[in-house]
Amino acid sequence: xxxxxxxxxxxxxxxxxxxxxxxxxxxxxxxxxxxxxxxxxxxxxxxxxxxxxxxxxxxxxxxxxxxxxxxxxxxxxxxxxxxxxxxxxxxxxxxxxxxxxxxxxxxxxxxx
Amino acid sequence: xxxxxxxxxxxxxxxxxxxxxxxxxxxxxxxxxxxxxxxxxxxxxxxxxxxxxxxxxxxxxxxxxxxxxxxxxxxxxxxxxxxxxxxxxxxxxxxxxxxxxxxxxxxxxxxx
Numbered sequence: 002x003x004x005x006x007x008x009x010x011x012x013x014x015x016x017x018x019x020x021x022x023x024x025x026x027x028x029x030x031x032x033x034x035x036x037x038x039x040x041x042x043x044x045x046x047x048x049x050x051x052x053x054x055x056x057x058x059x060x061x062x063x064x065x066x067x068x069x070x071x072x073x074x075x076x077x078x079x080x081x082x083x084x085x086x087x088x089x090x091x092x093x094x095x096x097x098x099x100x101x102x103x104x105x106x107x108x109x110x111x112x113x
Numbered sequence: 114x115x116x117x118x119x120x121x122x123x124x125x126x127x128x129x130x131x132x133x134x135x136x137x138x139x140x141x142x143x144x145x146x147x148x149x150x151x152x153x154x155x156x157x158x159x160x161x162x163x164x165x166x167x168x169x170x171x172x173x174x175x176x177x178x179x180x181x182x183x184x185x186x187x188x189x190x191x192x193x194x195x196x197x198x199x200x201x202x203x204x205x206x207x208x209x210x211x212x213x214x215x216x217x218x219x220x221x222x223x224x225x
């Protein structure tokens with residue numbers, strides 16, 4: 002049973018560019034959440050998608066947007082990249098909170 | 114707003130020692146609590162999920178307890194090994210698919 006798959010593993014972008022990160026949830030899961038983790042910090046919630054709609058959002062600017070597809074996979078888009086967007090981006094999937102969350106291996110984004 | 118604190122921030126122990134990691138949270142109205150392990154630059158691996166109706170969960174050398182009323186959870190690691198070296202994160206969860214809230218974690222080093 003495949004877990005959560007994220008791509009790419011690493012990415013280097015220039016300030017002002019746009020980036021798209023991808024996530025395939027664990028088989029049977031229908032909810033996808035995205036987190037940003039800066040070095041030495043705990044993960045911070047960006048947003049959550051369920052039934053192809055953004056259901057909840059953390060304290061992140063509109064430069065961060067997302068999408069969920071009918072097969073439950075998801076994308077995270079970040080526009081007008083800033084140096085401060087450099088972080089590990091984690092995707093987590095779940096079915097209902099009762100069973101907890103499963104995380105992917107993350108995408109390391111470096112903005113130069 | 115849920116806040117999570119993990120003590121100690123860092124811990125270094127000799128191999129074979131038993132140890133306890135502490136997690137406290139401010140809002141005791143939780144549905145469950147999940148403990149994760151994170152290796153440097155990697156994603157989160159779920160270790161244990163404790164439902165609010167349970168007081169503890171065990172998996173191998175790991176035992177997690179939950180005292181919801183006092184807003185505390187502990188992760189006990191028996192007979193620590195160098196392979197246990199990682200950052201350990203706890204995350205209380207509310208009902209439904211509300212996002213997880215993380216602290217900064219405890220960075221554990223087990224010295225051979």
